[in-house]
Amino acid sequence: MPWLRELFAATCGLGEMARDVCSNIFGVDVMVSTTPIEPLPEVRREVTEALRYGEALERTFERAANAVGGVEVRDFAIAGCAIRLRFAGSAAIAKMTPGIAHLAITAAEAPSLTPDLTPDLTIDIWDGASTGVEVPPAPWRDDPNAYGAHGEVRGYDETRVSIAFNMFFDALSFLDRDRDYAAFYVRDVAAIPFWETAAPLRVLLHWWLSGRGLHFTHAAMVGIEAGGALLVGKGGSGKSTTALACLDSDLRYVSDDYCLLSGCLLSGAPEPRAYSLYSSAKIRPGNTHLPHLLPLAYNQEREPDEKPFVLLHEHFPEKLAPSLPVKAILVPHVTGQPDTQIAPTKATAALLALAPSTIFQLPGGDTAQFQEMAALVRAVPCYSIALGTDLAQIPRAIATLLEQVVS
Amino acid sequence: MANASRIFRVNAPDVVSETIDGETVIIHLFKGLYYNLNPLGSYVWTQVEAGATQAEVRERLAQQYANFGEAEATSVAQLFEKIVAEELVVEAECADAGAEPPAIATPPETFEAPVLYKYADMQDMLALDPIHDVDEAGWPSLPPEAVEASKTF
Numbered sequence A: 001m002p003w004l005r006e007l008f009a010a011t012c013g014l015g016e017m018a019r020d021v022c023s024n025i026f027g028v029d030v031m032v033s034t035t036p037i038e039p040l041p042e043v044r045r046e047v048t049e050a051l052r053y054g055e056a057l058e059r060t061f062e063r064a065a066n067a068v069g070g071v072e073v074r075d076f077a078i079a080g081c082a083i084r085l086r087f088a089g090s091a092a093i094a095k096m097t098p099g100i101a102h103l104a105i106t107a108a109e110a111p112s113l114t115p116d117l118t119p120d121l122t123i124d125i126w127d128g129a130s131t132g133v134e135v136p137p138a139p140w141r142d143d144p145n146a147y148g149a150h151g152e153v154r155g156y157d158e159t160r161v162s163i164a165f166n167m168f169f170d171a172l173s174f175l176d177r178d179r180d181y182a183a184f185y186v187r188d189v190a191a192i193p194f195w196e197t198a199a200p201l202r203v204l205l206h207w208w209l210s211g212r213g214l215h216f217t218h219a220a221m222v223g224i225e226a227g228g229a230l231l232v233g234k235g236g237s238g239k240s241t242t243a244l245a246c247l248d249s250d251l252r253y254v255s256d257d258y259c260l261l262s263g264c265l266l267s268g269a270p271e272p273r274a275y276s277l278y279s280s281a282k283i284r285p286g287n288t289h290l291p292h293l294l295p296l297a298y299n300q301e302r303e304p305d306e307k308p309f310v311l312l313h314e315h316f317p318e319k320l321a322p323s324l325p326v327k328a329i330l331v332p333h334v335t336g337q338p339d340t341q342i343a344p345t346k347a348t349a350a351l352l353a354l355a356p357s358t359i360f361q362l363p364g365g366d367t368a369q370f371q372e373m374a375a376l377v378r379a380v381p382c383y384s385i386a387l388g389t390d391l392a393q394i395p396r397a398i399a400t401l402l403e404q405v406v407s
Numbered sequence B: 001m002a003n004a005s006r007i008f009r010v011n012a013p014d015v016v017s018e019t020i021d022g023e024t025v026i027i028h029l030f031k032g033l034y035y036n037l038n039p040l041g042s043y044v045w046t047q048v049e050a051g052a053t054q055a056e057v058r059e060r061l062a063q064q065y066a067n068f069g070e071a072e073a074t075s076v077a078q079l080f081e082k083i084v085a086e087e088l089v090v091e092a093e094c095a096d097a098g099a100e101p102p103a104i105a106t107p108p109e110t111f112e113a114p115v116l117y118k119y120a121d122m123q124d125m126l127a128l129d130p131i132h133d134v135d136e137a138g139w140p141s142l143p144p145e146a147v148e149a150s151k152t153f
Helices: A003-011 A045-067 A098-103 A194-198 A204-212 A237-246 A289-296 A348-361 A369-381 A392-404 B040-047 B052-064 B069-086 B145-153
Strands: A020-025 A030-033 A071-077 A079-089 A121-128 A161-166 A170-178 A181-186 A214-222 A227-234 A253-254 A260-261 A273-275 A280-282 A309-311 A321-335 A342-344 A380-386 B009-010 B016-018 B023-028 B033-037 B089-091 B117-118
Touching: A045 A121, A045 A161, A045 A170, A045 A181, A071 A098, A098 A194, A098 A309, A161 A204, A161 A348, A170 A204, A170 A260, A170 A309, A181 A204, A194 A280, A204 A214, A204 A253, A214 A237, A214 A273, A214 A321, A214 A348, A214 A369, A214 A392, A227 A392, A237 A253, A237 A280, A237 A321, A237 A380, A253 A321, A280 A392, A321 A348, A321 A369, A321 A392, A348 A369, A348 A380, A348 B023, A348 B033, A369 B016, A369 B033, A380 A392, A392 B069, B016 B040, B023 B040, B023 B069, B033 B040, B040 B052, B040 B069, B052 B069, B052 B117, B069 B089, B069 B117
Parallel strands: A030 B117, A079 A121, A121 A181, A227 A321, A321 A380
Antiparallel strands: A020 A030, A071 A079, A161 A170, A170 A181, A214 A227, A214 A253, A214 A260, A260 A273, A273 A321, A280 A309, A342 A380, B009 B089, B016 B023, B023 B033, B033 B117
C-alpha cells in the first residue's frame, strides 16, 4: 500500500511525504525511513463508556433488524470455535460470508448449535443504508487523539474492549471480550470491497481468536496429513503462488494468505497447528503462472482494478484441509530459474519473514504475538525455498521435505 | 564515549525483541520498523538487556578479543548510538534487578563489527500520521481517491 502514507499525510494536511530511502549503517545498505514519527499522546478512557456504547450498538442492531424484517443467522466453526453471525436482514450476507462459506455449519451438521444455545462468539452485522439505522455517535468523537495507526480507538482497557473504524469502507468493529459479543456495522453494504468479501471480519476475528490462543497469521499452509509447511513472507514473496501451485498435486491446502496458528505458549498445545480461515485465493495482477484459475474467479464482474479471487471450496473441495500440524517453515523467494530448491535457513530469517508482515497488518499486534511466533520458529525447522518457474516442481519439493521431517 | 556509563533498557512496550541462535530480531511496533542484529550486535543487545553499560560491554569484548582496539571500540559505540537514536532502548533510571540474564553467555569466536539491519518496508501498513479529521459522529474519513486506491488491495 505505497499510497497509504501519502493518503494519511494528505488527509492530515501534511505537506511533506514520508519517503523510504536506502541508507548505510555500518557499511550495509538497508531500508531506512526518513519519516519523523512523533509518539501519540497517551489516552485513557473509562472502559464503562465503551461497554455502554457496546450495549447501545446491540440495541441499535435490534432496531435495524426489526426495520428489515428480522435477524438472519449464519453459524461457522472456525478452528473449533462456534461463531454466530447475526445479520439485520439479508443485505450483507452475500458480501460477508463467501470467504468463510467452507466453515459454515448447519443445524443438521451440528444439532447442538441451535438458536437456543450460546455460541462462543456472536457478531451482529448490519448496514445503515439498507436498514436506515445508523450507529450512535462515538463517545470519543471530540478527542483528536482517539485513533491509532490502524483506525483503532485508543485508551480503553483492551483486555476487555477493542474498537476500530475502517476508513476504507466506513465500517465499525466492536468487541467485548467478557461477553464474547461483537458488532460490525458498515454504512453501506454496497461499499464493502472485494477484499472484505474474500477475507471478512479480519479485525474482529484476530482480536477474539487471539484470546483463545489462536493467532491470525499472514502465512500460507500446505501439507500432507502428517504435517504441513507454513510459507511465510510479505506480499509478493511467492507464498500464495506456491500454495495455489499445490492444488495440482497430492498436497492438501489450508491457506494461501491468512491462517490461524494455535500457539505453543498461550494454549499449551503440544505442537503448533495451522487452521483454515478463508478459502479465497486472490490472484495478483500479472501472475502468469496460474491462468487456469482466472476463469474460476468468484468476482467475474469486477472493476478493472479489482483483483480476481477464487473460492477454493467451490472448485477444489477435496484439497482443503481444516487444519494441519506445522512441521516445517518455508521462506520463499522467486528466482526466475526453472528449478525449485529447498535448503535449511536460520530461524531468525523465518521470524523476519513472518512476524512483521503479520504484526503490522492488523491492530493489536503485541509482545505476546511476537513471542508466539518466536516460539514457533524455535520449535519447527526452517528452510528457504527458491521457487523455480517450473511450477510442477514446487509441490514435489515440498512433499519430499515433509516426508523427511515427519518421518 | 561520554555516555559509556549509562544503563539502558529495551523501549517496551513499543519495542519487542527475540534472540535466537545468536541473532536478534527487533520490532518497533509503533513506528512500523523492524531490525535484526548480526552475532556481535546480538551479543551487545543481550548485554544491554541485562543492564550492562557500554563501558562494561567494551571491557568484556576487550577481554575476549586480542585484537580489540580503537576501531572495534568505535564500532560498538556506534551501535549504542544507533539503538538509542532508533529508540530501541531508552535510558534506565537504575539497573533492573529483575533483568533477564543474557541469552548469549559469550561473544562470537571472532570479532566482526556489530551490524544493525533496519527495514522500513512495512510502514505503509500503518497510518503513521495522526488521524484527527472526523465527522460529526466521530468517524474518520478518507478522500475519495483513497477509497478508489483501496480497490488494489
